[in-house]
Amino acid sequence: MNDKATILLVDDTRTNIELLAGCLQKHYNLKVAMDGKRCIELAERDPIPDLILLDVIMPDMDGYEVCRTLKSNPSTKDIPIIFVTGKDSDKDEEFGLQLGAVDYITKPIRPAIVTARVGTQIILKQQSDALRSMALHDQLTRLFNRHYLIEAANSKVARITRHGGTLSVMMIDIDYFKLVNDQFGHQGGDTVLKAVANVLSSANRKEDIVARFGGEEFVILLDHCSISDADEKAEQLRSSIEHLLPEGISVTASFGIAELQPDGEEFEHLLARADQAVYLAKEKGRNCVVQAEKELEVKES
Ligand SMILES: [Mg+2]
Missing domain, CATH: 3.30.70.270 (Reverse transcriptase/Diguanylate cyclase domain)
Structure with missing residues (x-):
């Protein structure tokens, strides 16, 4: 729990990555991908991200497709995803949440909002990891159960x-x-x-x-x-x-x-x-x- 959580930032626009990194780099370990394919690669690689901030509009593979792929793979399906996007209609937001995203942040990126929402999701992720670990281990010996x-x-x-x-x-x-x-x-x-x-x-x-x-x-x-x-x-x-x-x-x-x-x-x-x-x-x-x-x-x- 003392280790810094890892967040994967995914956006095809460099200035957005820089803006997000500026909000988050002090408290988290960051990984960066500028397209969907790279995001999927990094999601499976150690350190496995605790959270993914995922842009929706990207060339080749858009954020929705990336999200579907991650959710269908047993080794990445439990990584929470927050969409970060300029698509701000209720319909877009609903669609994103239906795909399994835990939250939805709209552009332009507002640092205070990003920091607060990310903080909430990281706490939830760490709590659920701790519960999962307790459910799989023997408390006395700390071996698996x-x-x-x-x-x-x-x-x-x-x-x-x-x-x-x-x-x-x-x-x-x-x-x-x-x-x-x-x-x-x-x-x-x-x-x-x-x-x-x-x-x-x-x-x-x-x-x-x-x-x-x-x-x-x-x-x-x-x-x-x-x-x-x-x-x-x-x-x-x-x-x-x-x-x-x-x-x-x-x-x-x-x-x-x-x-x-x-x-x-x-x-x-x-x-x-x-x-x-x-x-x-x-x-x-x-x-x-x-x-x-x-x-x-x-x-x-
Ligand atoms: Mg984009």
């Missing part, structure tokens, strides 16, 4: 089913966690969860997703990772956890790993196999890594 994991996993699996690739999943369950809680209280339990979460997230690559799945259960999605690489990684994590001793509490964990099968396996099935491998790791005496079977074993009841 189960909800996010499943959403992300399903889209990764769909991508691999279409285009091919490798994906492995690692499930981690802290051993004898109930005893930790009994012996050291919930604060001790929280200390252990946070320490384990730290180990899991510090070792991961950018493309991996580390999530707290349930009480003392964690899942890591390993993109572009085969079962043998996952095994090696799990062994390192297992050893790091064993040597953690947070506040002197001895902790170990059991690991189950599974690789997505190329026959259209769904994430739910992949995860169930990893879960079964964790169960086997527990049976083997805990504090170890077990690779999942290709088929889910049906347990007799």
Whole structure:
């Protein structure tokens, strides 16, 4: 929240860009595009803008078309857009808002109006980002939560089913966690969860997703990772956890790993196999890594 918000200014007239930049450069990080195509490029590139000020009348691709394109792309659809335009009839304004713009500023540009309206939209954007982040993360460990994991996993699996690739999943369950809680209280339990979460997230690559799945259960999605690489990684994590001793509490964990099968396996099935491998790791005496079977074993009841 302390970082400056980023605003993308889009206008085919240089003096308008200069005027807008003059109002905003003190408080915001600015990016500039002078046509629609460039706007779309910059909207997808880091730093992703928190707000776009979009001119309507531009050659080649007008602001309305740019807005439609941005709103139809999942990676840019949530960026708020304010139209800045000389078209000032009620009909024009209504049309712009119907396309999904959050506000409409008319030219000639009046600095006080621009500053105030931009300020309001940036505050709303930061609030909605904070809420979204809270909804996707576990508050204790700050890892992603189960909800996010499943959403992300399903889209990764769909991508691999279409285009091919490798994906492995690692499930981690802290051993004898109930005893930790009994012996050291919930604060001790929280200390252990946070320490384990730290180990899991510090070792991961950018493309991996580390999530707290349930009480003392964690899942890591390993993109572009085969079962043998996952095994090696799990062994390192297992050893790091064993040597953690947070506040002197001895902790170990059991690991189950599974690789997505190329026959259209769904994430739910992949995860169930990893879960079964964790169960086997527990049976083997805990504090170890077990690779999942290709088929889910049906347990007799
Ligand atoms: Mg123009």
